[in-house]
Amino acid sequence: MQQKTGLVEAIIVEIQDRGKIGGSYLHSDAICCTPELDKEKSCRVGEVIIRPNPENPDWPKRIQTFFDGKNEETTMVTQIVSINKTGMYYLYFMFCDPQLKGLKITGRTVWRNPQGYLPGKMAPMMTFYGFMSLAYLVLGLLWFIQFVRCWKDILQLHYHITAVIALGMCEMAFWYFEYANFNSTGTRPMGITLWAVTFTAVKKTVSRLLLLVVSMGYGVVLPTLGGITSRVAALGFIYFVASEALELVENLGNINDFSGKTRLFLVLPVAVLDATFIIWIFSSLSRTLEKLQVTTFWPY
Structure with missing residues (x-):
């Protein structure tokens, strides 16, 4: 039988018990047990210091x-750990052997x-998206009924609103299915x-663009946007690319793995574009209201 050499420890700890890892309760800054602490029978040399609950x-x-002899690889036995207390838990892999x-752990x-x-932080989102899917379905049915009733008075703007409602319905349904699938598999x-x-x-x-063009008076006082159509379309395209990139990183990766500068690089463009939309919407709305106030309609 080969001698056991290097030791790697997998430590599962609740977030509020992280202070129990290390020698702080022994008035030491050490994470690993030292010969002096071993003599006091506070821990064993080569192991991580853990204060039991x-x-x-x-x-x-x-x-x-453990590693066996001079072997450079070892396999950890599959373990099932039951957790009976609600909380946030972390898994750490730690070793004290300098060799x-x-x-590399895989x-x-x-x-x-x-x-x-x-995960506990994501569980309420499945309920939220399920509720929102039903809410969008009800909204869509009510909108469709009104759409049919007022068919002769429909404006181009109403088709755009229908598209936003349909997109919202699909969005919530996809997110609910994604979370439900994650929860079950x-x-x-x-x-x-x-x-x-x-x-x-x-x-x-689309919802931001719709709000912007309505504030400009499209469908109310303007039949078309005229020369600013290209600028509105360009802003919408840039916003879509920035928003898609941020959403992909947040949901297909782990944003906590990125540095603060990288996270800022992803979030800042979306924030700047949102601010641009807000400023443009309010300034356009102000000009549209001025036009409506100046225009006087005389009854005949």
Whole structure:
């Protein structure tokens, strides 16, 4: 039997118990047990210092994996850990052996709540998107009834509003299906997420453009936008690209893995474009109201 050498520890800890990792309670800044602390029988040399929870001595949970002899690879035994307390938990892989510097760990962790695989922070979103899908469905039915009733008085603007409602309905349905699938299977198919993200970006773009052209008087005092059509279309295209990029990174990746500068690079363009929309909408609305006030309609 080969001698056990390097030790790698997988430590599962609740967020409020992170202070129990390390030697702070032993008046030491060390994370790993030292020979001096070992003599005091406070820990064992080569292991991470963990202060057990008095109410639950098995927590924080420690799972140890050793290397055999001079082998440069080892396999961690599959473990199932039951968590009986509601909270936010972290999984850390830690080692104290300096010879393991540069260690590479590959694997997969699966976390499941009693109601499914959705993380605690995401679980309420499935209910939200389900409710919003029904709300959009009701809104769509009411709008369709009114659309048919007033068919002879329909303006081009009403078709655009119909498109926004339809996009919102599809967006909420895709997001609900994406979250429901994630909750039941534990995986997020890229195709479903990509469609949901795209519908979100398109709806946000179209709704902002619709609000902008209405504030300019389109469909009310102007039959067309005239020479500013290209500028409005360009702003909409740029906003769609920026919004799509941000949504893709947030939902297909983990934005917490990016630096502050990278995150700012993704968020800042969308924020600037939103501010541009707001300024343009209010300035256009002000000019449209002035035109309506100046124009006098005399009854005959």
